[in-house]
Amino acid sequence: NAVLLTCLSSWKPRFVYSFDKLKEMIVFCGWTLLETISAWMVSNIGIFIIGKTFNDYYLGVYKTSTTMVSQITSIISAATISVLFSALSRLQDDREQYKQIYYKFLRYIGLFVVPLGAGIFVYRDVVTNILLGSQWKEAYLLIGLWGFILSESVIFHDMSGTITLSKGEPKLLFANNMIQAILMVPALYFSARYGFTALVITSCIVRIQLPIVQTFFAQMVSGIKVLDIFSEIKSYIIATAVMVIMALVMRSFIHGGILLYLSIFVCIVAYFGMLWIQKDSRDMITNILNIAKTRLLRK
Incomplete structure (x- = not known):
């Protein structure tokens, strides 16, 4: 079939190999790989530090709570972010259409994640009892704060990161993750001296850096302003x-x-x-x- 189509068609295939395109692909893939590794490091760095400074009980509380909350928010991000990335990548040269498709996704995603974060925080004890049982009272605060931050991060981190990646700038995602790691390591080690509750509060405060910086990077590469996001x-x-x-x-x-x-x-x-x-x-x-x-x- 391929031979017949080639012979009968007016369009003839050509063998083309561009080293410039190959170089662009290697650079993009390299930064994307570094971003993936750094994201894994940021996600697990708290577990490593707690494992060194606290006993197995508190390690289990931290790991189970953060994992459970991440699974809730990832349901929304997994269903939408890949579709958003595909749409934005296709429209990256059309500034107006690019913004319109982003705002459309923002309105639909925001409808659920904005109240979700607040609801998890206010009803953190109920959420914990449903997901983990009544014996996990020390996880109330962590699940509440972590749920609020991760829910709002779907907009200000995941969606903003998708903008940055669709513009071909994975190195900015990597830079943001490295800033987070640099801030988190000393902050968690220092706060661990004052107990598990202090460490939980500190880790959540430091985590806010990710969506803030990521939204700034997204504005820098796309022109989508923070005030426009809040307006939507x-x-x-x-x-x-x-x-x-x-x-x-x-x-x-x-x-x-x-x-x-x-x-x-x-x-x-x-x-x-x-x-x-x-x-x-x-x-x-x-x-x-x-x-x-x-x-x-x-x-």
Whole structure:
């Protein structure tokens, strides 16, 4: 078939080999490999330090808690980030279309991750009891803080990193990871002297550096400003703030039982209710419902 198509077609294949393209590919792949290695190092550096400074019990609490939270947020990132990278890479030379596709993904992803982080923090004890059991009380704070940071990092780290990578700048991702490692090692060693709680708080504070710097790098290579990102998700932030206030009020007099789980449902209703009264977010929710309805009818 290949021979026949070659003979009958007006287009004839040519053998082309570009050393310049090969060099670009090697450089890109090299920096991507370094970024992957450095990301693994940053993800596990806390485990290494805790293993040296604390006993096996605290090592298990830290490792299990962070892994469990990472699995929750990775469900969203794994389903969206690879698709976003493909779309942005294809449109990297079209500035306006590039921004539009990013903002579209931002609005859909932000709809879920903004309240998710706040919800995990406010109901950290409930989340821990459901995922790990009632014997993991020392993991409450870690799961709450880590869940909040990783949820918001889907926007400010994962999506921003996708922008940087789609522009062919994996070395900036590597640089960001190295900054994180340089900050984390002394911070964790120093805070470990004051106990496990101090180490948890310090590790979460240091972790904030990753999304902050990554968002700055994304702005530098794409022109997508931080204020533009907040402008796109401001309705989610407002709705989440209302949801958190309601949750704190209900938690002040609800301490357990079925009412505690009912309060979570009330918070979800309050969040989407606040979005519904805002026109821009109401249109998007309606669009999502229509898409879901169409797919269900097809089945």
